[in-house]
Amino acid sequence: MSQPSRRTCDLVDARDECRCVICGQSLEQALSASRHHRRMRSHPFPGLHETSNVIDVCGSGSTGCHARIHGNPGFAYSQGWLVHSWDDHPEDIPVNTYQHGWVLLDNDGHWKPYEPTKESK
Template identity: 55%
Template sequence: MSQPDRETCRLVDHRDGLRCVRCGRSLYGVAASRHHRRRRSQSSKDAVHNVENLILLCGTGSTGCHGYAHEHPAEAYEAGWLVHSWDDPLEVPVRSWRGLLLLDADGGTTTVMRTSQTDMKAVA
């Protein structure tokens, strides 16, 4: 299975601040992964590892927020942690501990809506 290149990893890690996108947990020294918003099997080889298709989540595919996203697909699609095969990850915002964000291909974000501290307690 192919992996994102170093520059893509650097851009994703920097954009997400080495924190889990869902809960905001620092990922220093804990199990974490770069999660594909549009599943690998649904992406072209050219787009599977695009920066806008990857987010940092704590845990693995079966633990932490990464596992949560896969166990709760309806919520994950609504939150943008998963993206349908027919959607463009550039156009689907991600619900993050920082707010609702559009991800770009260069490792940047555009804030669609900020998240309050009260909202964050509901995620954690």
Template identity: 50%
Template sequence: MKKKEKLARRLVRERSGGICEVCGAARATNFQHRKNRSQAGGWSAANGLDVCGSGTTGCHGYIHANPAESYERGWSVHSWDDPAEVPVQTALGWVLLDADGGRTAVAPCAT
């Protein structure tokens, strides 16, 4: 595992406390890239969510199976977007994520 990946995973896990950031009910087991790595979505805490399930199960699977909703809720972001500037709906409400593993509450977005 490379240094940037290791740091991003650690910051996101610390932010989540090991609980899925989407549902808030299950143990987080996977790093969900909000901007796909194939779209220059790198390893950063702002670009990651700690989620339950795999790419086909739990919240991680739900995100991949429901792209329109995932973009509306900020769980996924478009290739031209900066994840640090796109609010995301988490179990704690709407937040902006930062590269240091923090989150800032923001007003709810219309979905």
């Protein structure tokens, strides 16, 4: 499957409130919008199209916040917008969102606040 399922897209849109998780812009008002894979498509794994690996962002790969992710990978990794190719569990990698701050995303289309432990600080 080369694209997330309709169910995954619907869950991601509901979870992210149809807003860019980076800047908060309504995707209905954005010039363009996309669903970004945190662990990139070029590093396929069984969870590639799971909701924990997909976020709503404004722009395309060359515009808006989507371009910001790919243009600043070091910063994007530090914010959880990108996940390293060796991380098979994006649900364990916190992501900084405009709407809710630092959260963990699950594969059922939900998020929960991220509370770092002493070991993760």
